[in-house]
Each structure stands twice: as structure tokens, then as C-alpha cells.
Amino acid sequence: MWRRLAQILGLLVSILGWGLVASTLAMDHWRVAQLGGEGGSSVVTAAWYWSNLWKDCYEDSTTVVNCVDFGVLWAVKSYIQAVRGLLMIGLGLGLVGTVLTFFGMECTYIGGGQRTNDKMLITASALHLVGCVSDMVGYCLYINRVAAAILHGKADPSKLRYDIGTPLYLGLVGSFLILLGCTLQCATACRVTHPKRREYSTCSRNPMVPFIRDKGASRGNNSLYGQCSQSKRANGANNFSPYKMAIGNTVIV
Incomplete structure (x- = not known):
């Protein structure tokens, strides 16, 4: 009974994590920079520059947003292309892993024998793990570039200093949930595949x-x-x- 509950919990946690990761692709404000509106500043109006994986935007205090979509694929910066690819690879592996998890669970009665289901669960856990690592590498790459821009902004005040936006935090939390879910699934499968034997x-x-x-x-x-x-x-x-x-x-x- 505990094995079925652990598998269901692992599947739900993994699906929640992949949902958070997928939502970050469509979210705005991956990086945000603010101009004006600070205390003691002579500039009354405030403006925000923000970007995501698909466009750069400018928003003023009247909430008017002007955006410029990124052009063709080869005209986008290389690190943005790398982040896109890593997230897409992670989502693809996560989709396959979720299907294998659904077929390999004990309560679905769809897969074959117990050993076959355990092998499917271990394979699904491996796919979830590789996809999670791919997503985390993509997020860390983007955060690294934002941090590098912050350091260059301190040396050159004329450049914009971007801050990390909410989607990056949600993506990291989703990656942690995926890691937790695949750990639960793999633990239930390995405990049955390699039971603890008593030696006499x-x-x-x-x-x-x-x-x-x-x-x-x-x-x-x-x-x-x-x-x-x-x-x-x-x-x-x-x-x-x-x-x-x-x-x-x-x-x-």
C-alpha cells in the first residue's frame, strides 16, 4: 500500500514541477531593469525594461508596453538559444518519463509484470533526472548572464542593470520538485528490484x-x-x- 502511495505522490510532484517549468517559457520578466522613480531622484516618471526568451519590452508609468520580438533564430543571442534548447529538451524528456511512469505504476494495471513495471519506473526516473538537470543548466546559464550584466553595470553606469525575475525562481522550484518526484519513484522500484536479503x-x-x-x-x-x-x-x-x-x-x- 505504501508503495502505491509513494508512486502516486511522486507522479503528482513531478507533474507539478514540469508544469512550473513549462509555464516559465510563456512568462514575462525573466530579467527586469528599472529607471527613475527612486527616492531623492529628480526624475519623476519611472520606466521598466524587461525581457524573456522571446522579446524585449519597455513599459512606462502609464502601463503602456512596447515590445520588440526577437527576429529569426540565427539573429538571437547564443545564450538565449541555448536556454531555449535546454528547456525544450528537458520538457521532451519529462513528457516521455511521465508516460512511462503512468504505465509502470502498480495501481494502473496497464504494464506487464512487476519486474517490467519496476524497469519502466527506473527508466522514467532516469529520464526525469536528465530532464531536470537540463532545465537547471538552462536556468543557471541565464542567471549567470544576468549576474555578469550586473557586474558590468557597476563598472559602466551607462548600461542597464537587470535583476532576476520571477520565472527563474519558479523554474528552479519546479526543477527541485521534479528531482523529488523521480527520487520517490526510483526508491519504490529499487526497493522491490533489489530487496534487502537476510543472510543466515x-x-x-x-x-x-x-x-x-x-x-x-x-x-x-x-x-x-x-x-x-x-x-x-x-x-x-x-x-x-x-x-x-x-x-x-x-x-x-
Whole structure:
């Protein structure tokens, strides 16, 4: 029962994370720069420059927005193209991983046997993990460029100093949720695929004690008891200390 609940929780958390990541692609204000409107400034009006992965925009205090869409693909800056590609790759892998998770869950009764479902869950967890890493690399690349612009803005006051916007924070939170969901799924699959086996030292005990077999083992494993008993007796014979008994004039060794 706990395994089904963990799988359902992992799927829901992963879907929530991918939803946050997908929503950041359409959100504005990836980076924001403000001009004027500060305390003690002689400029009364305020203006905001903000950008996302698709356009640059200017907004004044009257809430009039003027945007310039990015041109053809080869005219966009290289780091923006890289961020787009990384996010798209992550979303594609996440979609495939979500489908495999749905087919490999124990409560859906769609996949094959238990071992097949566990393999599908492990594969889905790997796809979620790779997609999550791809998304995080894309967000970190964009944040790095924004931070570099901030440092250059301090050296050159004439340049705009952009700040990190809300979509980047949401994307990082979504990546963390994806990582948490795939960890839950992989934990449930690995626990069944590689169960914790109890090891019993039969040879160190009395050879007359029956051999304890794991649940589901075949009857052929009973031969291990015979081998263990024989090795026990053989070792006992080798380590046997002779005692001499004298009965009359005969010495028995």
C-alpha cells in the first residue's frame, strides 16, 4: 500500500514541477531593469525594461508596453538559444518519463509484470533526472548572464542593470520538485528490484538446523543444506583432536 502511495505522490510532484517549468517559457520578466522613480531622484516618471526568451519590452508609468520580438533564430543571442534548447529538451524528456511512469505504476494495471513495471519506473526516473538537470543548466546559464550584466553595470553606469525575475525562481522550484518526484519513484522500484536479503550463517550453526530459505526460492536450494552440512562435517574431521582410549591392552585412536 505504501508503495502505491509513494508512486502516486511522486507522479503528482513531478507533474507539478514540469508544469512550473513549462509555464516559465510563456512568462514575462525573466530579467527586469528599472529607471527613475527612486527616492531623492529628480526624475519623476519611472520606466521598466524587461525581457524573456522571446522579446524585449519597455513599459512606462502609464502601463503602456512596447515590445520588440526577437527576429529569426540565427539573429538571437547564443545564450538565449541555448536556454531555449535546454528547456525544450528537458520538457521532451519529462513528457516521455511521465508516460512511462503512468504505465509502470502498480495501481494502473496497464504494464506487464512487476519486474517490467519496476524497469519502466527506473527508466522514467532516469529520464526525469536528465530532464531536470537540463532545465537547471538552462536556468543557471541565464542567471549567470544576468549576474555578469550586473557586474558590468557597476563598472559602466551607462548600461542597464537587470535583476532576476520571477520565472527563474519558479523554474528552479519546479526543477527541485521534479528531482523529488523521480527520487520517490526510483526508491519504490529499487526497493522491490533489489530487496534487502537476510543472510543466515548456516554452516556456523548446528548442521541439524534446517536451511532457512528466502520467500519464493525453489526447492532445489535445499541442496545447499546438504553441502553446508558436508562441509561442516569435513571441517570438523580435519580439525578433530585425537583422543586415546585404552581398553585393556588395546589402544583406540
